[in-house]
Amino acid sequence: MSKPTDLVQGTLDLLLLKILALGPLHGWAISLRLGTISGDVLQVSEGSLYPALHKLEQEGWIEAEWKQTENNRRAKFYSLTRLGRKELESEKANWQRLSSAISHVVQLAEA
């Protein structure tokens, strides 16, 4: 299985925080959502999703709660904490800085 685009180190965190900022989700839903919103451009290996979620939880950025799903199964729902919201803001700012810098560089090279 070839990976179309390797995620830049640390961007997975940003993506996860962003997705959870829209509302609490369980792991499976997150993996589906990742595929849809990035238009399948960004493929996150399912293997690395859960360790990443756990890391965010241990950092205190997201918290987990066991709830019933629509088809009546118990699932672990993740949601953003206040700390996580702050982290998302600063990550977003970082990302924008970085991406604008990179696109600037890329355009230079074309000229």
Add this chain to the structure above:
Amino acid sequence: MKIEHWWYTAPLRLKSIFGRRRADDELDEEMQFHLDHKIEQGIAEGLSPEEARYRALRAIGGLDQKKEEMRDARRVHWLTDFVDDVRYAVRSLRRTPGLTALVVVTIALGIGMTATPLSMLDALVFRPYPVPHPGDVVTLVSTSRDNGFEKFSYREYLDIRDRTKSYDGVVANGNLTTVGFSAEREATPLVRGGMLVSGNYFRALGVEPQLGRGFRQDEDEAPGRDAVVVLSWDFWMREFAGHPSAVGRVVRLNGRDFTIIGVLPEAFTGLYVFDRPDFYMPLAMERFFSAGSQKDFFTDRDDRVLTLRARLAPGVTLRGAQNELAVVARDFERAYPKLNRERGAAVRTMFQMRTQDSDANWKFGVIFTTLALVVLLVACTNAAGLLLSRARTRTREIAIRLAIGAGRSRLIRLLLTESLVLALLGGLGGIAIGYLGIRFMQAFSIPAELPVRIPFRMDGRILLASFALSVLSALLCGLAPAMQSTRADLVRGLKSAEGDEPAGRKRLWGRNALVVAQVAMSLMLLAATFLMIRGFQHSIGDGPGYSTDHILMVRFDPRLVQYDATQTARFYEQLAERARETPGIVSAGYTQNPPRGLGQFDHVAFVPEAFQMPRDRESFASSMDTVDQGYFETMGVPILRGRGFRASDTATSPRVAVVNEQFAKHYWPGADALGKRLRLDGADGEPVEIVGIARTIKYSSGPATSADDFLYLPLAQHPIARMILLLKSSEDPLQLIQPVQDAVRSLDANMPILETRTYEDLYRYSTVEGPGVGVRLVGTLGAVGLLLAIAGLYGLVAYNVSRRTREIGIRIAIGARPRDVIRLIMGKGLLLVAVGTVIGLAMGIGLERLMNSMLFNAGGVDFVVYLTIVPAMLLVTILAAYLPARKATRIPPTLALRCE
């Protein structure tokens, strides 16, 4: 931010530690949930259930690895791993009980041997003063050319107290003195220890009385006015059974009424290591407790008897305080050029005070502790050796672990946990051994007038130190084996079962170093033991040079019953007369302090007449004793030339002195000292004629071997209140106690007899029993060290034999003779022993230098010691190597060949 972070994460960590199983279950459930959905998705896409399941698992990419990764994300895995490791370690250690026991005992011996000297060293040097913020308390000392730790006079104290600004209070205290104490007016006084302290003493040190109050400043102002006393907690418990009504009671101290105003807390035991005052009196009451010096405490600026302590004010550095005090000292020198010539002052820390060069106790502490740490090192190397051979039998297990993906550092941690468990078990045993050792030290009694409390104890500090040493030993003895066994060659480790292992050079190097170190260290320990014994023997020399038997010592202090100088002189004169008339008494004499007694000799400053003084010196100083005409005969100190003191040397006759031979040779080399004169207390002092020269004997009780200058002054011309009556008897000296008591009672029924003891007891203590403790301690250390080293060497050779069983078998099969086998096996061991011996010799000689410079004042190398221990050591180690080697010769070749 920080706090909020913890708010979210702390419960998670706790959950990961305590709800470990549940967290793992949840992990399973979460993954299962994901997988189920993935499989459903696959089936919906038209895959068969198996295919869907396979795809789902592959997408996750190793379920167990991911779970492990998530557990690691919890950041407590080090702890949970540790718990697992401990559990595993205990299980695996239980499987080899013999070896485990051996290692535990070895480490227990090492730690136990260290705990006792550590408790000594702690009590003598490191234990802080029992006051709040003990680190701020410093000692102010007066310094002269010869001594950097002198005291101050009362006048100097007042000046320093009032003129310095670096301190939150400067306090003063006198020496611990014997005081006649009676709880009731009519009771016979008991001898107790009292200390004069300044009015601000407890306040400035931060000691809050547990009962009643401390001194007020005004109670220490008018000499002789305020007869108040503060009791120590111990004394209050002993004499008043801890009854609160003691405060306010009137007791008699040295025959005078004093009111008890307070009781100190239990924790405050004074600022001295050995001296524990029973009660404290204000300095202003000095006249009732004076040592009968000819100087006046309150007015004479050179009556330096006070120890000054001060609490550094916040923000003041030691250096700042030092500079300020130096200025005060220079002012003193300018204002009182005669009394303070070349006299400075210094601020000393507790550490400096307790490690004075003149004090032998702490040096013993240092030497014992060093030797004990060496024993601990030997024990650790031994344990390391044992663990190494254990590791070998586990090569396969470790290889498998490595093969299935265990990280090397993780394995090292596992093995270190094992040695930690071993070391902690050993540490527990060691604490028990150390406890016994300290009990042994505490049980030791010192023939002093006031009971001496041995301050060594097993307290939290020593427990903590022992625990730290255990952890350190775990690292020391576990690290090398752990590193080595995890470096194992996988393929070979998996292939070979238990048999031969590749004899890589690197691999054996560590073991060889262990043996060399052990031999060297135990040789050094043995050398220390023998040097100690020889040193003390030396200090006894060719016998005392005077008689030690058939002498009874009886101590008096007539000031306890309010005698003045005239009454005291008459009492001593009459008592000696009566004693000489008593049948059974051969002779009687007085001394202030018998040779090798526990007391300090007084020092006297003098100027030899017609002696060219060095330009930078005002006077010389010498130890001295005040004796009477009967002393030399009673003590058996021969007068070599001239005469001893006579009854005709009275207070009004020309003043005379007797010096020892050493003194005479020192100041009049090649000339006759007889008839020469000295001026005492400086160039304008009274002239004293030397009328006799006595044989040089050893006076001090310490281990130093050099003889000192010594001066005797007659009691009649140099009256002292506290004296010891020496009685030489023809029979058992203890039979004289009754006649002496009768004689004293007939002179004054109230006169307390402070101490009665045979001189032999004292002499035995200071030459045999006291040093015996040291010799026994070092001897135990040496014996344990040697034992461990022998066991280590034996173990190593035996290990080599077992490792080379097959090789030896083949050699025997193709015709090697037993002699060849022994040479093969022992050759290496003996080479190691030889190297160890050489290193040990070098270390021993280094240690000898240290001991000589610290304790015995002797130079040179004691060859007898090395000529004794080196052959003994070689013999024992050869034996330790020979036994397993001989076993090797009995290996039947068939067994060896079938070994694989």
